[in-house]
Amino acid sequence: MNATILTIGDELLIGQIVDTNSVFIARQLNAAGVVVCERTSIGDDHAQIVAALERALDRSQIVILTGGLGPTKDDITKRTLAKIFRSEMRYDDEVGAHVERMLAQRGIAFNALNRAQAMVPECCTVLFNAHGTAPGMWFERDGKVAVALPGVPFEMEHLMLDEVMPRLKSRFALRQIVHRTLITSGLAESMLAERIEGWEAALPPYLKLAYLPNPGAVRLRLSAYEVDGASAAEEIGRQFEALRRLIPEHVVGFETASVQELVHDRLTERGLTLAVAESCTGGAIAARFTALPGASAYFRCGVVAYSNEAKHDLLGVDPQAIERHGAVSEEVARQMAQGVRRAARADYAVATTGIAGPTGGSERKPVGTVWIAVATPAGTTAVCRQCGTDRRQIIDRAAAVAISLLRDALREE
Numbered sequence: 001m002n003a004t005i006l007t008i009g010d011e012l013l014i015g016q017i018v019d020t021n022s023v024f025i026a027r028q029l030n031a032a033g034v035v036v037c038e039r040t041s042i043g044d045d046h047a048q049i050v051a052a053l054e055r056a057l058d059r060s061q062i063v064i065l066t067g068g069l070g071p072t073k074d075d076i077t078k079r080t081l082a083k084i085f086r087s088e089m090r091y092d093d094e095v096g097a098h099v100e101r102m103l104a105q106r107g108i109a110f111n112a113l114n115r116a117q118a119m120v121p122e123c124c125t126v127l128f129n130a131h132g133t134a135p136g137m138w139f140e141r142d143g144k145v146a147v148a149l150p151g152v153p154f155e156m157e158h159l160m161l162d163e164v165m166p167r168l169k170s171r172f173a174l175r176q177i178v179h180r181t182l183i184t185s186g187l188a189e190s191m192l193a194e195r196i197e198g199w200e201a202a203l204p205p206y207l208k209l210a211y212l213p214n215p216g217a218v219r220l221r222l223s224a225y226e227v228d229g230a231s232a233a234e235e236i237g238r239q240f241e242a243l244r245r246l247i248p249e250h251v252v253g254f255e256t257a258s259v260q261e262l263v264h265d266r267l268t269e270r271g272l273t274l275a276v277a278e279s280c281t282g283g284a285i286a287a288r289f290t291a292l293p294g295a296s297a298y299f300r301c302g303v304v305a306y307s308n309e310a311k312h313d314l315l316g317v318d319p320q321a322i323e324r325h326g327a328v329s330e331e332v333a334r335q336m337a338q339g340v341r342r343a344a345r346a347d348y349a350v351a352t353t354g355i356a357g358p359t360g361g362s363e364r365k366p367v368g369t370v371w372i373a374v375a376t377p378a379g380t381t382a383v384c385r386q387c388g389t390d391r392r393q394i395i396d397r398a399a400a401v402a403i404s405l406l407r408d409a410l411r412e413e
Contacts, residue, residue, distance in 0.1 A: 008067035067151030176229035216400020275344035315339030
């Protein structure tokens, strides 16, 4: 069972707002066993809407549209749908009374524009919108369904959950779609693919593997479409267990698991403490830990020592080391980690110093060069990584690498 999602509005095409509606709709459809084959954003234009809907109905059994149902002249979706389905418009008394009540509660006059909210195509089934003034509309043609929903996210969400999904499940015999995602770290996408090539080749034909790289992690998603849900879930579980045995040191967990959560758990379980000294990452590492509930059990402090003076004054970095090696160097990274560990009386510490760009690089130390050090009770280690060329990318990657190195240090001791 296939579906197409059409989001309508000029504001989407000019980047004025982000389309979150199609994400929510896709998740609901997917959970019910409906495969979303296309998501398209189009403008408030009659010809575009007609062409997009006709194309969608040609290839999908279900089409969900959002947007363009408001009371103003630029909201043309409802009138366009009436023409597509060759239907006259009618006044819906229930919708009209609801709109009038809502507006009265807000002290807004019930004028001709607002009254037009209750005008709907005669051929549609009205989906009552308890949370707004624009009703949803359900159309059927040649065994296929098109549903028009308001573009206001919370109104759309209520209609999807309360009206659309129950009707779709009743209208169609839906089979399940099963997804599960394993999170890995420590291997780039190409290196990971090489390591698990044999496992991937042996997957059952009905399981589809997707590689989803993120800074510091690669997510592996196994999917089974239109299957018996219980048996597919069991098989995915068996396959991921085999993969865990193949690369145990690189498995973080499932779904939304993160490396910082692993570090968080290990520090908490062992009663250990952590301090962070950051230069180029500007507090990104500290933010990842302090965002986790319970971080106060182990997180001592984070120091953003951006200037050379701060590195010396707050962390005790030797100015001569900066003079000899530069602020972006192994020696400075080591001293930063050791200094914050000492100052905070922490068991573990991690430090970063690098060139986030876009300026400041050189032939020997180009933009993206980052030195990362981890100080532990057993000693201090440091590595140099090239973390990209874009400032935000460099910060994200450097923070991810630093946290991964911290995890490795905890594992070794």
